Amino acid sequence: xxxxxxxTLMSLAFLSFAGHAGEPLAxxxxxxxxxxxxxxxxxxxxxxxxxxxxxxxxxNDASGSVTDFTTLNAAVKNINxxxxxxxxxxxxxxxxxxxxxxxxxADANHLHYAFGKxxxxxxxxxxxxILSKYPIQRSQVVNLPSGKAEQRAxxxxxxxxxxxxxxxxxxxxxxxxQKDPTVRLMQARYLLDLSIGDAASDFKDIASSIKILAGxxxxxxxxxxxxxxxxxFNAVEKxxxxxxxxxxxxxxxxxxxxxxxxxxxxxxxxxxxxxxSANFTWSAASDHLPVIADLELTEQ
Numbered sequence: 001x002x003x004x005x006x007x008t009l010m011s012l013a014f015l016s017f018a019g020h021a022g023e024p025l026a027x028x029x030x031x032x033x034x035x036x037x038x039x040x041x042x043x044x045x046x047x048x049x050x051x052x053x054x055x056x057x058x059x060n061d062a063s064g065s066v067t068d069f070t071t072l073n074a075a076v077k078n079i080n081x082x083x084x085x086x087x088x089x090x091x092x093x094x095x096x097x098x099x100x101x102x103x104x105x106a107d108a109n110h111l112h113y114a115f116g117k118x119x120x121x122x123x124x125x126x127x128x129x130i131l132s133k134y135p136i137q138r139s140q141v142v143n144l145p146s147g148k149a150e151q152r153a154x155x156x157x158x159x160x161x162x163x164x165x166x167x168x169x170x171x172x173x174x175x176x177x178q179k180d181p182t183v184r185l186m187q188a189r190y191l192l193d194l195s196i197g198d199a200a201s202d203f204k205d206i207a208s209s210i211k212i213l214a215g216x217x218x219x220x221x222x223x224x225x226x227x228x229x230x231x232x233f234n235a236v237e238k239x240x241x242x243x244x245x246x247x248x249x250x251x252x253x254x255x256x257x258x259x260x261x262x263x264x265x266x267x268x269x270x271x272x273x274x275x276x277s278a279n280f281t282w283s284a285a286s287d288h289l290p291v292i293a294d295l296e297l298t299e300q
Contacts, residue, residue, distance in 0.1 A: 037208035038166045041300040047267075048163040048297040052170075053081035054214035054256050056245075056288035057101075058088030069101075073108040075285040076131065078274070079292055083159060085172035085214040086129040087256075087288075091115055093124035102129040116141030116155030116172065128172045128215065130157045137167060140202045142194060144187040149176050152187060154194065154215075156201060165300060166210060169203060171195070173215035175225065184218060184225040192232050195261060210300060211261035216288065220254050233259035236293045238271035245273060245291060249283040256291050265299035 057072055076084065086105075090096040106113035111131045116139070118127040130136065139157040146152050155172040173191060176183040193199035196207045203209065213233055219225040221235060221243065229235075236258040237243075244251035251273075260266050272292040276283050282290075 037205040038210065038300065039208075041165060043298055043300070046163075048161070048165075049269075050083070050161055050164075050168065050212075050295050050297070051081045051293070052083045052085075052212055052214065052258060052295065053079045053290050053292040054085045054087070054172075054216070054258055055079065055286070055290040056087040056174075056216045056256055057105075057286045058288070069099075069104050069108070071285040072105055074280065075282065075290070076105055076109050076111075078280050079290050081292055082133050082161065083168070083170055083212075084131040084290075085155075085170065086131060087172070087174045087216045089115060089127055089129045090121075091117070091125040091127070093122040093126065095122050096124075098124065102131075106131055112136050114139035114155060114157050116153050118143070118153040118174065119151040127153055128155045128174050130155055130170055130172050132157070132159050132170075134159050134161055138202065142199075142201060144173075144175070144190055145183070146176065146187070147183055149178060149183045152176055154191060156194070156203060158203065158209075164210070164297070169206065169209045169211045171211060171213040171215075173213060173217065175215075175217045175219065177218045181219065181223060181225055185228060188217075188225040188228040191229065195232055208263060209261075210264055210297075212258065213261070214256075214258040214291075216256050218255055221257070226257065229259055232262055234262055234266075235259055236266075236268055236271060236291075236295070238268050241271050242273060243291075245289040247283075247287050248285075248289045249276070249287075251275070251289060256288055258291055258293050260295070264297060267296040267298055268293060269296055270294035 090101045092098045115129045116127045117125040137158045144152045157170045158167045160167045243254035245256040
């Protein structure tokens with residue numbers, strides 16, 4: 001077990017070291033009680049409700065341009081979630097005709113949004129985003145360890161959701177795509193460190209905050225990167241669900257996932273991964289299917 005994980009267990013017990021996580025311990029560190037944070041609360045009635053989704057919208061036509069906003073806008077409308085993490089976003093790239101893709105989708109659906117750049121690409125930017133029915137109070141993009149692979153990032157956004165006693169921190173992630181899982185493992189572990197404050201972020205009391213992690217993890221639920229995510233997060237699951245999301249036209253594997261932090265308890269009221277039907281052709285909007293979860297908070 002990594003040393004940072006050992007420190008993490010104490011963080012979750014509301015203890016923290018005076019030194020920085022990951023530094024060698026000299027043996028004279030002072031153990032202090034963590035002060036403040038989001039208090040625990042059990043909801044017996046009036047349980048807060050939240051509908052969240054994750055959607056990888058990356059789909060290139062034969063020319064390599066990403067321009068079909070009509071279909072994407074219809075897809076987002078059909079998802080109809082309170083908060084959606086969106087992956088593979090172009091921001092003013094040449095292939096998307098210099099359009100701010102996330103803004104186009106947000107404006108068309110009357111949503112708030114935040115964009116997180118992973119890398120400069122094709123004369124513009126490429127990364128992840130968050131769409132929200134409610135104002136985004138703050139956001140921060142954090143680069144994930146990527147080695148010599150393509151740079152990947154997580155976008156963290158604090159959102160005040162009506163009915164909740166404290167804000168929700170949404171984490172939109174996109175992990176490395178290579179078959180070798182080495183980079184994904186580093187990225188998964190860094191997400192864990194971010195979620196409990198062992199890696200720096202701008203979010204106060206992050207360890208005790210309500211957190212939801214979602215995105216394209218380029219791993220199935222049986223692979224080690226997602227097993228590591230489960231160290232601090234619960235996979236949003238519902239018995240009888242077909243979790244496959246890629247390729248959208250005839251799904252084979254589950255790459256897109258939603259997780260809730262273990263500091264909270266949720267009832268999964270409904271979990272939907274819609275397939276092509278007479279009502280909507282999802283494979284015309286993206287090569288991934290969305291994952292949509294209807295959640296009820298039972299413990300903050």
